[in-house]
Amino acid sequence: MAAFLEVENVHKAYFLNGKRIDVLRGVSVTIEKGELVSLIGASGSGKSTFLHVVGTLDAPAAGSLRFQGTSVFDLSDAEVAAFRNRTIGFVFQSHYLLPEFTALENVAMPALISRLDKKSSLNRARELLERVGLSHRAEHRPGELSGGESQRVALARALMLKPDLLLADEPTGNLDPATGEGIHALLREVNKDLGITAVVVTHNVELARSLPRQLRLTDGQVVSAA
Ligand SMILES: Nc1ncnc2c1ncn2[C@@H]1O[C@H](COP(=O)(O)OP(=O)(O)O)[C@@H](O)[C@H]1O
Numbered sequence: 001m002a003a004f005l006e007v008e009n010v011h012k013a014y015f016l017n018g019k020r021i022d023v024l025r026g027v028s029v030t031i032e033k034g035e036l037v038s039l040i041g042a043s044g045s046g047k048s049t050f051l052h053v054v055g056t057l058d059a060p061a062a063g064s065l066r067f068q069g070t071s072v073f074d075l076s077d078a079e080v081a082a083f084r085n086r087t088i089g090f091v092f093q094s095h096y097l098l099p100e101f102t103a104l105e106n107v108a109m110p111a112l113i114s115r116l117d118k119k120s121s122l123n124r125a126r127e128l129l130e131r132v133g134l135s136h137r138a139e140h141r142p143g144e145l146s147g148g149e150s151q152r153v154a155l156a157r158a159l160m161l162k163p164d165l166l167l168a169d170e171p172t173g174n175l176d177p178a179t180g181e182g183i184h185a186l187l188r189e190v191n192k193d194l195g196i197t198a199v200v201v202t203h204n205v206e207l208a209r210s211l212p213r214q215l216r217l218t219d220g221q222v223v224s225a226a
């Protein structure tokens with residue numbers, strides 16, 4: 001059977017002021033369904049670039065990305081967008097919650113944008129808020145939430161459309177260590193209970209070690225960090 005996610009020999013460079021920056025230089029890595037993987041690496045090593053490619057937000061210059069055997073970048077742009085919407089949930093360092101909506105509405109937003117039934121979407125959003133321990137904050141707006149609570153809401157929102165793969169880019173980067181550990185505990189729980197495969201970029205080596213598999217981005221390559 002094909003692997004859940006196979007990244008093969010991916011290259012990606014940026015061009016800035018006529019200068020070429022080779023960021024990903026032949027990245028190959030295979031991730032199986034249900035894995036929970038951390039990715040560490042120095043600032044500027046290409047972690048976000050890697051997550052953008054894996055998240056199909058950005059196409060590589062060379063190499064391939066296969067999800068369960070399907071070569072994603074061979075699909076049309078519309079097909080890639082539909083695939084991404086169906087398959088991948090994102091959490092970033094900043095929560096990007098919409099300030100004028102409640103926590104509940106923010107969680108439900110991906111479903112509302114996809115024009116799914118409003119009542120069942122709000123019900124699912126309520127369940128997800130409960131899962132992240134924030135039922136009592138459902139009616140709060142982002143300005144009325146702490147940093148850790150905002151990230152929990154962002155995680156619930158990322159789960160709204162039942163992704164197979166969760167990609168988190170330094171989700172604890174703006175949080176104090178204890179709050180960050182709470183987010184990681186939640187990621188472990190979501191991975192275990194929902195069977196969601198996840199890749200979590202983190203600066204925090206201890207948090208990275210708390211996840212079952214550790215990768216490192218270095219010299220444009222992804223290597224085992226264990
Ligand atoms: N849009 C861009 N244009 C030019 N250079 C970029 C762009 N995005 C990132 N870079 C450069 O690519 C390198 C990798 O960036 P990034 O993937 O954000 O690293 P990390 O997430 O590990 O800190 C850095 O040197 C960064 O300056």
Ligand SMILES: [Mg+2]
Nearest residue numbers: 047048049169
């Ligand atoms: Mg980054």
